[in-house]
Amino acid sequence: MKSTRDYDNAPAKRRLKTKPVLVVLSILLIGNLLWFIAWLIPNDSSKTNHSEEVASVAGKVITKEQWMGSMESIYGKEVLLDMVNAEVMEAAAKKYKIKVSDAEVDLELALIRSTQESTSLQSYDEEVLRKDIRSRLILEKVLAKDIVIDDDAIKEFYDNNKNLYNTSTSYRTSVIYVNTEAEANKVVKELENGSSFEGLARERSADASSASLGGDIGYVSEGNESVDKALVSAVQNTDKGKWSKPIALADGRFAVAMVKSVFEGQSFSYDDVKERIHRELALDQLPQSVTQEAFWQEFDADWVYSE
Known part of the structure; x- marks a missing residue:
């Protein structure tokens, strides 16, 4: 793949250019x-x-x-x-x-x-x-x-x-998406009993894209419009290497999130x-x-x- 860059003229105020x-x-x-x-x-x-x-x-x-x-x-x-x-x-x-x-x-x-x-x-x-x-x-x-x-x-x-x-603190996050709160509670219990988060994500997550990656959704930070606000909030209150309690999402589903690493703002x-x-x-x-x-x-x- 070619390492290209957009060099079009830009206005005085514009989004950060980090290469497309x-x-x-x-x-x-x-x-x-x-x-x-x-x-x-x-x-x-x-x-x-x-x-x-x-x-x-x-x-x-x-x-x-x-x-x-x-x-x-x-x-x-x-x-x-x-x-x-x-x-x-x-x-x-x-x-x-x-x-x-x-x-x-x-x-x-x-x-x-x-x-x-x-x-x-x-x-x-x-x-x-x-x-x-x-x-x-x-x-x-x-x-x-x-x-x-x-x-x-x-x-x-x-x-x-x-x-x-001025960059926000970002969290490398993995998530298991499920359809009900009962399923989310079951996931948390299995994690507490020593199950692998990655393995459970591949097996249980209702989101096929992230499930194939062991639940990895990349970096989450304040202001990510593509990430449910409840999920962002939960991640911000979860310690590195730990997982959250069941999270109620806006679309009616539930999630359990794990913070893999933290990069301070x-x-x-x-x-x-x-x-x-x-x-x-x-x-x-x-x-x-x-x-x-x-x-x-x-x-x-x-x-x-x-x-």
Whole structure:
């Protein structure tokens, strides 16, 4: 998937630009698939057994070779594209002496978690997300490095958009949705008796999407319009690693929520975000979107992927 960014002109007051979240999710998915495929491939090619059985149906064997071949045909091009683009951005960082600090990545993560779309960040490894953010920041810094923005314009933007840089505490949350209070009470009792929250979510939750992810609904924070207010309130009053009492939802269902991790809200000062705002304003001046592929020729990236 391409790491693209919307560089259209924007009004003085606007929503926080953290790169379109759906693009982030697509790249995260590819990153996870890349890791998974790499895990499947033995380090010593001489010991690879492509005929190894991984499953069977009515006596018919499915081999590792068939399995991996199917994954390659579906995801191979996107995974390779992601790998090439990541290497191109690292080459660009070296050539243009661009640095991306952990603090900058932390800032982007905090801002992503604070957006309403953050509830879509389900089952994605944070390290994959950090790598994607690093690649995006390198691209943005390369594109913005020669564009001059007056300090007064940067300060004016900050003063007019301070609310964007005051993030609410966010909670990585898993939820089991059920249809009745009696079912919710039964879930709580099973949890108290040692049952796995993830396992119960997969087995009992009435919400198929989150059930398939062990109940994970991503990050929940104050102001998430896509999350029931009663659920948000319950999560805010639940300790990390603990689950809530049954929660009555507005749609008539009930839920039991578990807080997996907590990220405290932050207020970022002008100095914290000055460079970020400079990039925002500089990139707004570009006439069109620019992707990593635009740098392939400069860094001698060769695409020989076979369709």
